[in-house]
Amino acid sequence: MNIDGVSTGIVLDHIQAGKSMQIYELLELDKLSCSVAVVQNARSTKYGKKDIIKIDALIDLDLDVLGYVDPNITVDIIKDSKLIEKKHVALPETLTNVIKCKNPRCITSVEHGIDQKFRLTDKEKKIYRCCYCDAEFKV
Amino acid sequence: MENRNLISITDLSAGEIDEMIKLADDIIADPEAYSEACRRKKLATLFFEPSTRTRLSFEAAMLDLGGNVLGFSSADSSSVSKGESVSDTIRVIGNYVDIIAMRHPKEGAPTVAAARSIVPIINAGDGGHFHPTQTLTDLLTISRKIGRLDNITIGLCGDLQFGRTVHSLIEAMLRYENVKFVLISPEELRVPSYIIDKIRDAGTEYKEVTKMEDVMGELDVLYMTRVQKERFFNEADYVRLKDTYILDAEKMQLAKDDMIVMHPLPRVNEIAVEVDSDPRACYFDQTLYGKYIRMALILTLLGIGRNGKKA
Numbered sequence: 537m538n539i540d541g542v543s544t545g546i547v548l549d550h551i552q553a554g555k556s557m558q559i560y561e562l563l564e565l566d567k568l569s570c571s572v573a574v575v576q577n578a579r580s581t582k583y584g585k586k587d588i589i590k591i592d593a594l595i596d597l598d599l600d601v602l603g604y605v606d607p608n609i610t611v612d613i614i615k616d617s618k619l620i621e622k623k624h625v626a627l628p629e630t631l632t633n634v635i636k637c638k639n640p641r642c643i644t645s646v647e648h649g650i651d652q653k654f655r656l657t658d659k660e661k662k663i664y665r666c667c668y669c670d671a672e673f674k675v
Numbered sequence: 676m677e678n679r680n681l682i683s684i685t686d687l688s689a690g691e692i693d694e695m696i697k698l699a700d701d702i703i704a705d706p707e708a709y710s711e712a713c714r715r716k717k718l719a720t721l722f723f724e725p726s727t728r729t730r731l732s733f734e735a736a737m738l739d740l741g742g743n744v745l746g747f748s749s750a751d752s753s754s755v756s757k758g759e760s761v762s763d764t765i766r767v768i769g770n771y772v773d774i775i776a777m778r779h780p781k782e783g784a785p786t787v788a789a790a791r792s793i794v795p796i797i798n799a800g801d802g803g804h805f806h807p808t809q810t811l812t813d814l815l816t817i818s819r820k821i822g823r824l825d826n827i828t829i830g831l832c833g834d835l836q837f838g839r840t841v842h843s844l845i846e847a848m849l850r851y852e853n854v855k856f857v858l859i860s861p862e863e864l865r866v867p868s869y870i871i872d873k874i875r876d877a878g879t880e881y882k883e884v885t886k887m888e889d890v891m892g893e894l895d896v897l898y899m900t901r902v903q904k905e906r907f908f909n910e911a912d913y914v915r916l917k918d919t920y921i922l923d924a925e926k927m928q929l930a931k932d933d934m935i936v937m938h939p940l941p942r943v944n945e946i947a948v949e950v951d952s953d954p955r956a957c958y959f960d961q962t963l964y965g966k967y968i969r970m971a972l973i974l975t976l977l978g979i980g981r982n983g984k985k986a
Contacts, residue, residue: 641802643781647760650787657869668783669804670869 545570546597547612548589553577555606556587562601562634565591600628604635604675627675629656631664639671679976680789680796684807684843689850691975692814698971699815699964701981706739712974712983713742719768720746721777722799723761723784728940728962729799729808733776736969741983745772762791769793774976776808795976803837809939810843811972812965817896819964820935820957825852828893832859832920833900833945835866840939841900842870849877856881857890861919863912864902887920891929897922899938899945899958923947927955937961 551559556574559565565572570593580586594613602609603625611623631654637644644652644666653667662675680686687695702709718737720730725748734744761779765788768775776797777785782804789796800806818824829848831841835858845866848854856874858866858881865883874881884890891897902917921944922936938946938958950956980986 639782641780641782641804643761643779643783643787643801646781647762647784647787649760649762658872665869666783668786669802670782672869 541617542590542592542614543617544615545593546591546595547614548591548602549586549610549612550580550583550606551587551589551609552606553583553585553587556589559589559602559605559609562605563598565589568593568595570595598634599623599625600631601634603628604631627656627659627662630654630667631656635664635673637666637669637671638673639666639669642666642669642671644668680785680792680798681807681972681976682785682789682796682798683805684810684847686807692811692847692850695811695968695971695975696815696818698974699967700819702967702970708981709740709970709974711741712979712981713737713740713977714983716740716742716774716977716979717772718742718744718746718973719772719775720744720748720799721764721768721775722746722748723750724778724780724800725749726778726800728965729778730776732962732965733797733799733808733969736966736973739966740970740973742773742973761787765792765796774973797972797976800839803839805843806839806939807843808965808969808972809840810847811968812961813840813844813898813937813939814847815964815968816937816957816961817935820960821895821933824848825854827851827853827895828855828857829896829898830857830859830887830890830894831866831898831900832887832922834864834902834916835860835900836864837903838900841866841898844898845870846873849873849879854879857894858883859885859887859890859920861885861916863916887922888926888929891926891934892931894930894934897930897934897936899936899942901938901941901943901945918944920945921947922950924949924953927953930955 556576573590575588577585578588607627609625612619613621632651636652654664655667657663657665664673720733722730737744761784769792774795776799778799779801782802784801785796785798798805798807835841899922904913934955936956978986
């Protein structure tokens with residue numbers, strides 16, 4: 537399957553197979569006016585299968601979202617068909633408005649207009665806790 | 676004090692807690708010196724969830740400091756019943772008073788309030804989450820009855836899952852040297868994992884048991900709690916678990932002569948009335964200490980010292 541290369545834009549590579557649509561939704565890529573290609577189950581020498589997202593413009597990306605979904609993602613910034621920067625992401629220390637607290641007793645379940653904030657409390661186990669009620673969220 | 680709010684007991688350093696206990700000791704020794712300390716100051720008690728003793732304790736504390744009190748005692752009698760948010764309620768009331776004590780059934784509500792408030796916020800209980808002024812009360816009680824806060828084996832008994840007083844007390848006691856926790860609860864009401872993680876991270880000794888008789892003789896403090904009906908989604912679970920532990924005169928015979936029995940109150944069945952006359956029972960003294968430590972807290976957050984002078 538062939539998808540045109542990006543001349544100026546961003547390629548999100550090495551996405552764990554099956555996670556591209558989650559990223560598409562979290563980054564709200566449907567709201568962009570430029571071309572966006574989502575490639576699922578592409579061949580990967582490292583992982584066997586991977587997903588790729590190609591964005592045909594240089595936009596501001598929330599790297600925290602990417603780090604949360606899959607810390608192995610690489611972000612390639614391409615200008616005039618040349619790779620000018622390769623960024624690696626990591627599990628972020630805080631998450632704002634990426635995930636929602638599932639504790640029905642949490643204030644965020646009733647109070648409108650406040651951010652859904654989580655902090656990383658266990659890097660190894662990938663555990664976040666709600667900044668309001670301390671409820672656990674496992675990645 | 677640097678932090679103007681008290682949301683979690685961990686907002687206070689061990690040094691700040693010690694200072695507050697010292698201040699409470701001074702108030703107990705000479706209440707007259709503080710009787711006009713908060714003259715012309717107002718405390719709002721915003722109780723979105725009913726409570727008798729905590730609200731009255733805050734109000735008595737402010738009145739004994741010569742200040743005034745206003746507020747509401749249930750969400751029904753506030754603008755919340757019209758759908759107002761916590762943020763908006765706090766923004767409005769902050770314009771009328773100098774300090775706010777709030778209780779809310781939703782966990783984390785005081786954090787939201789503190790982010791919006793122009794006056795200090797005291798968390799007077801947020802759901803099953805935190806209840807830091809109960810913890811300050813407990814620390815003052817232990818300090819006055821046992822004479823120290825370190826080198827203590829403390830047994831926590833009953834509903835350790837939803838019992839917010841227990842969670843806050845554990846977090847506070849972790850700061851002191853050589854504290855051991857004996858966690859006595861049914862399997863279903865064990866201390867949540869995030870609190871256990873904190874005990875482990877602090878390197879503090881603890882054990883979890885289901886039978887109180889097995890550990891009575893080890894304890895310096897026995898902290899009893901009520902199985903709270905309002906924390907259960909399922910009535911059948913509440914009925915099954917509510918009478919798991921009942922402290923009576925027979926069980927008290929297994930305890931040390933100088934052990935103290937504490938309880939945040941109200942109690943239902945978990946302490947038999949016959950225990951009240953035992954000199955080791957100090958849960959009613961605990962409520963009085965609650966007023967004194969809240970006086971100390973209000974003074975600290977407002978930066979007021981003896982005789983109303985700037986602290």
